[in-house]
Amino acid sequence: MALAAGDAKGKSKANAPEQTSERTPLLQGEASQSTLLSDIVIDAENAGARHRLRSTLTLVFFTSLFLCLLIFAVIVLFAYSFASTLSDVSPQDLLEKGIVFEGPNRVDVLNATDGGIWINVDARVGIDAGSILGVNSEDDEGTLKGAWKSMGRLGVRLIKTVSADLSAVYIYSFTQALLGVVSLEPLELPITANPPCNNSWLTPVSIPLFIQPTNNSSDLAQFVNDSWREGVVSVHAVVPNVDIWGGNVNRNSWRSVLKLSEKDLGVQAMLQLPPIPGLPFPGSGEPFPPxxxxxxxxxxxxxxxxxxxxxxxxxxxxxxxxxxxxxxxxxxxxxxxxxxxxxxxxxxxxxxxxxxxxxxxxxxxxxxxxxxxxxxxxxxxxxxxxxxxxxxxxxxxxxxxxxxxxxxxxxxxPSPDTRPDILRNVTIRNMRVKPNSTGNGLLASGEVFARLVLPKGMNFSMDVRRVFPNILVFDGDVPESAANVTITSRNGSCTILPDPLPPRAFGHICPEEWLKAASTYDGSEDGGSAFLVTASIVNVPIQVLPGREQEFSNFVSKVIFSSKGALAGLQGIASIGVHIVSLPFEGGGENSEFVLDGLPLRGVVRIGKKFSL
Incomplete structure (x- = not known):
């Protein structure tokens, strides 16, 4: 048992840590101290690296922040300068320096409604923002001003486009007469700095416009006549409100903070009228052609x-x-x-x-x-x-x-180039004559026959219902010298005879009332419908013309004594009352008719011995 206890005690001592004493070896103590110092040095180096990293990150952060603030300040300063410059731009400078327009090269009339016309205009447009803002490059490159212009051109490229909203455009003549109103949707146009000298930089645009012309026809006619007489179209346009901003029309970007507003903007425009083939030269003082x-x-x-x-x-x-x-x-x-x-x-x-x-x-x-x-x-x-x-x-x-x-x-x-030959082949069939009871002239009976041919292009059906002839009667055929003799009458009444009377004319046929007539369709001739027209005459007077008693006596002698009778020429005009088939009249109007006056006629008739006393 004593041995067991001794063993346990010995094991306990073996498990306990070794303690340093004066008898401990010196090398063992020096090794322990070296390890401790090494750990301290490593910890110090790690702490220094962390400090340096923290310092570097702090420097980078504040440097970046400074640069961002500096860039932001430059942008704000430029934006403010741009906005300030833009606000100082006059409408005249904007039109004369900034907007470059070529065309229009195409105009499509889309629709006409609500008192106006929708048209679409194709043209090429550009805005020279560099000229407006004064940042286009010149001979001052390399200077501070040149650097500032370079920044301005950079800003123009960043903005890219501008939009404009015009409330309406009122167009006046130089006499301040309103000619019309033009309305259009907001426009988006590209802007450019340092454009080339030619127009290759212009952008094609298609702009819909709604034009409402004035209802005053006299003002428009006066404007056209004045412009033609002067050779220059001069108008004055007034826009009550104009808003211009950077970017697109939706205003959904930072560019829209750059804006310009104008009220009652007035613009004068003049256009030299070019010569038009077939018309007098504009500006010659001649009135505008009808x-x-x-x-x-x-x-x-x-x-x-x-x-x-x-x-x-x-x-x-x-x-x-x-x-x-x-x-x-x-x-x-x-x-x-x-x-x-x-x-x-x-x-x-x-x-x-x-x-x-x-x-x-x-x-x-x-x-x-x-x-x-x-x-x-x-x-x-x-x-x-x-x-x-x-x-x-x-x-x-x-x-x-x-x-x-x-x-x-x-x-x-317009009228036709030549007078249409409407009544053709005019004659009086079965004509009989007898002395007038007054002793001055003859009474004629028979059936008037004629072929009525409408002018070219008139291919409608019609019914000739009555005829009123106004005819000179000649002894023999109508002489060529009487071709230009005119006789006038209107709506069933005879007027003054020509003076002087044509040669060999001796009689005048002019009934007291309209003669009933009938017509039948006879195909087409010379591009117009043709009809056969007949009308009966009973005891219609043939009055002897003043001073032509001898010619009348000679004609009667031929009728009585010649075996062939006498040839009588007929020349004059006629009025006819017609009803045009399919011509619509309010309430039906089948009996509605209209009268054609002054239809020239020329014919011949042979009068035999059917002469009664």
Whole structure:
């Protein structure tokens, strides 16, 4: 047991740490001290590295912060300088120095509605912001001013685009008459610094515009006449509000803080009128040509249809646009009216143009439409219109559009180049004559026969219901010297005979009332419908012309004593009352008719021995 206890004690001592005593070896103590010193040195080096790293990071942070603040300050300073310079820019400088415009090279009329016209203008536009701000490069490069300009050009490149919002543009003539109002959506345009000398830097743009012309036709006509007489188009544009800002139209970037606002901005614009082929030189003092000189009716076509009278026409117009400008126009509606009683207008036709382009040197326009329902009061003006047309007289008309009801253009409907030969092959069949009870002249009976051929383009059906002849009777055929002799009458009444009377004329046929007539369709001739017209005459007087008693006596002698009878020439005019099939009248109006006056006629008739006392 004593041994066990001794062993346990010995083990306990063995497990206890060794203690240093005076007998401990010296090397063992020196090794322990060296290890401790090494640890202290490593800790000191680590602490120094951490300190140096912390110092470096702090230096980098504050340096970066300083640089950011410096850059921000420069940007703010530049922005402030830019905004200050921009605010000092006058509208005149903006227009004269900044905006460079080339064109337009194309104009498309998109639509016409609500008293205005939507058009789209293609052009090339650029804004020389360097000139506006004064930062374009010059001979001061390398100086402080040159460095500042370089920063300005850099700023222009950073901004890239500017946007503008114009409330509306009011266009006035130089006499301060309002010509129209132009509205447009906000625009976004690129800006440039140091552009080249040519226009290669301009950007193509497509700008939709809504133009509302004035309703005062007189002001527009006066403006056109004044501009043509002076040779210069001079207008004054006023914009109540203009807002300009940097960046796009949505204002969703920092660039929009740069902005400029103007109120009641006024701009004067002048344009030299170029010469237009076929018209007097603008600025020569001659008045602006009438509408008939600008638009020529090449041909037209009128035909009956189940729905009424349909119209088609082909017109040509002078193209005033320069050759470099392309213009397209959609279908546009118009109402054509003729003068009525007093200052009233009688709407005659509703037409529309087919889409067309402005070609050079003239524009070709196709027109389609139909005759409007006419009131009974319209027959008189329509009769005058057709009679003037057949007599080679221009007809005044008025042209308006439902899109611009207050804007009316006065024009002329041209007459044909030569007088249409309407009544042909005129004769009196089975003509019988007898002395007048008054002893002055003869009484004629028989059947008037004629072929009525409408002018080219008139291919409608009609019914000739009555005729009123006004005819000179000649002994023999009508001499050529009497070809230009005119006789006038209107609506069933004879007027003064020509003075002097043509040779060999001895009698005058003018009934006291209209003669009933009938007609049948006889195909087409010379591009117009043809009809056979007949009318019976019973005891119609042939009055002896003043001073032509001898010619009358000679003619009667031929009738009585010649085996072949006597040949009588007929020359004069006639009025006819017609009803045009499919011509619409308000409330039906099947019995409505209108009168054609002044239809020239020429014929011959042989009178035999059917002479009764």
């Amino acid at each position: 509408f008939s000189k600008l638009v020529a009716l090449r041909d037209f076509y009128i035909a009956s249809s189940p729905g009424g009278l349909v119209l088609q026409a082909h017109a040509s117009a002078v193209n005033p646009a320069p050759p470099t400008l392309e213009v397209t126009v959609p279908s546009l509606p118009f109402i054509v009216s003729v003068p009525g009683a007093g200052d009233t207008l009688v709407p005659l036709a509703s037409v529309h143009t087919e889409p067309f382009s402005l070609t050079h040197p003239t524009i070709s326009i196709l027109i389609s439409g139909h005759v409007l329902p006419l009131s009974p009061e319209a027959t008189g003006p329509l009769s005058i219109f057709v009679s003037r047309y057949l007599s080679l007289q221009h007809n005044p008309i008025s042209i308006a559009s439902p899109l611009f009801p207050s804007l009316v253009i006065d024009a002329e409907f």
